Amino acid sequence: MANLTYIGTRDQSIRATASQAILRGICPDGGLYIPEVIPAMGKSLEELSKLSYQELAYEVLSLFLDFTEDELKACINGAYDEKFDTKEIAPVVQKGDAFFLELFHGRTLAFKDMALSILPYFMKTAAKREGIDKEIVILTATSGDTGKAALEGFSGVEGTKIIVFFPEDGVSPVQKLQMTTQEGENTCVVGILGNFDDAQSAVKSIFTDKALGEELEEKGYLFSSANSINIGRLVPQIVYYFHAYLEGVKQGALNMGEEINFTVPTGNFGDILAGWYAMKMGLPVGHFVCASNDNKVLYDFFRTGTYDRNREFHVTVSPSMDILISSNLERLLSHMAGQNTTKEDMARLSKDGKYSVTITEKKISGEFATENETYGAIKGFYEETGYVMDTHTAVAYAAYQKYKVASNDTRPMVIVSTASPYKFTKDVMMALDEKYAKDDPFALMHVLEKTSGVSIPEPIQGIEHRPILHKNVCERDKIKEFVKGYLL
Ligand SMILES: *Cc1c(COP(=O)(O)O)cnc(C)c1O
Numbered sequence: 001m002a003n004l005t006y007i008g009t010r011d012q013s014i015r016a017t018a019s020q021a022i023l024r025g026i027c028p029d030g031g032l033y034i035p036e037v038i039p040a041m042g043k044s045l046e047e048l049s050k051l052s053y054q055e056l057a058y059e060v061l062s063l064f065l066d067f068t069e070d071e072l073k074a075c076i077n078g079a080y081d082e083k084f085d086t087k088e089i090a091p092v093v094q095k096g097d098a099f100f101l102e103l104f105h106g107r108t109l110a111f112k113d114m115a116l117s118i119l120p121y122f123m124k125t126a127a128k129r130e131g132i133d134k135e136i137v138i139l140t141a142t143s144g145d146t147g148k149a150a151l152e153g154f155s156g157v158e159g160t161k162i163i164v165f166f167p168e169d170g171v172s173p174v175q176k177l178q179m180t181t182q183e184g185e186n187t188c189v190v191g192i193l194g195n196f197d198d199a200q201s202a203v204k205s206i207f208t209d210k211a212l213g214e215e216l217e218e219k220g221y222l223f224s225s226a227n228s229i230n231i232g233r234l235v236p237q238i239v240y241y242f243h244a245y246l247e248g249v250k251q252g253a254l255n256m257g258e259e260i261n262f263t264v265p266t267g268n269f270g271d272i273l274a275g276w277y278a279m280k281m282g283l284p285v286g287h288f289v290c291a292s293n294d295n296k297v298l299y300d301f302f303r304t305g306t307y308d309r310n311r312e313f314h315v316t317v318s319p320s321m322d323i324l325i326s327s328n329l330e331r332l333l334s335h336m337a338g339q340n341t342t343k344e345d346m347a348r349l350s351k352d353g354k355y356s357v358t359i360t361e362k363k364i365s366g367e368f369a370t371e372n373e374t375y376g377a378i379k380g381f382y383e384e385t386g387y388v389m390d391t392h393t394a395v396a397y398a399a400y401q402k403y404k405v406a407s408n409d410t411r412p413m414v415i416v417s418t419a420s421p422y423k424f425t426k427d428v429m430m431a432l433d434e435k436y437a438k439d440d441p442f443a444l445m446h447v448l449e450k451t452s453g454v455s456i457p458e459p460i461q462g463i464e465h466r467p468i469l470h471k472n473v474c475e476r477d478k479i480k481e482f483v484k485g486y487l488l
Helices: 018-024 053-061 069-079 112-116 119-130 145-154 173-180 196-207 210-218 231-250 270-281 297-304 329-337 339-352 371-385 391-407 421-432 434-438 444-452 476-487
Strands: 006-008 033-035 092-095 098-102 135-141 160-167 187-193 221-225 260-265 285-292 306-308 354-356 364-368 413-417 472-475
Touching: 006 018, 018 119, 018 221, 018 231, 033 231, 033 329, 053 069, 053 231, 069 119, 092 231, 098 231, 098 391, 112 119, 112 145, 112 231, 119 135, 119 145, 119 231, 135 145, 135 196, 145 160, 145 173, 145 187, 160 173, 160 196, 160 476, 173 187, 173 421, 187 196, 187 476, 196 221, 196 476, 210 221, 210 476, 231 260, 231 270, 231 413, 260 270, 260 391, 270 285, 270 329, 285 297, 285 391, 297 306, 297 364, 329 339, 339 354, 364 391, 371 391, 371 421, 391 413, 391 421, 421 434, 421 444, 472 476
Parallel strands: 098 413, 135 160, 135 221, 160 187, 187 472, 260 285, 260 413, 285 364
Antiparallel strands: 006 033, 092 098, 306 354
């Protein structure tokens, strides 16, 4: 059990235990919680290589959380079980010139399950430790995958309610149905007439609205977040970077201690930041490629040091990465430049939509893939290897190809594979052959099954026949009113 203190990205006098940080989700001043010191991994790679995924998770998480050994083990065993369709939890498969870290074997077929299957356990444990008897209301903005993974995690969890906001016209048909057919008395799903950034900004402003917070507290509610602004979302993601490394060694790609690279398809900068934490804990990482789609605000940032969200927003075939305000970058900035600078930069971001910094972290660089390059990667790689990637993974793979040419870096590359191709069946099939453009996305699942040789995952079998249980639609500037109306 760790005594790690969490501090605010914009004010280091804001301090919290892990339990408090998980329950609050975000700092009172709108900043995010970061560990005051990034803990070193105490065990050697050799020792870690003998552990199961669950045991490895324990070694990593115990350094970040203030839970007892029994509490933490109960969280891990509750989360990483048969809900995943493979015993390895996160298989690493070698195909072509890369290793694919498949993070999509959970119930909702995206990597968000890796953290959101355990977050409800964290919340309950944290609430118990803090003596909280209020009903916890999880507010979540989603670009498509977080929403379903959070619903799945919190549905039916006693003492919690969950409200999810998704862009009504910005998610795939499967993603939308996954959310609108969600069962569970304590779940609420709302389509908003806006994009992910609108939803995320509204949710953040609800968290920092003191008057509303007090009003709800009187009624017995406490808000928290299932977005990757919550530190409880980030720490479980550190585990699979260690896991991927150790698998790479087991599969003979590198010797213990040698460096490995990761390409991470990035939106809110949560996944890649977890990898960066793993590196800071001592994992031998050579380089991170931060992969973007046409919303390449991070690519430009890593090239120039200027973050500028004043640009056109693109709806792409990798919707979970359609984000112009990558919240977790704030954490990296604060680790690099400190609280005062970060506070000023975030004020600039909210006022002018941009800021500039000197990037001292040289182990991350940006690449991006256009829509054509993403389609091309799916098709080309399928023809070469028979392996079918989803659109987000394909953005990462295309970015890796550009990095490879530009860098001459020959260290082994892990492509962080964030979703099952079934989640984006229509685009995946259209990438393979334009003739599928007119076909029904659900009928195409059967074609994808034949093409890929991978069975349709059980959680989405027959999803198109399930009853729609959530029909709420909300204007983007009415989100606060909606939440009040729903709860009060
Ligand atoms: C959320 C998501 C991403 C982006 O991850 P971040 O942590 O937001 O950077 C990439 N791919 C898929 C499939 C996702 O669901």
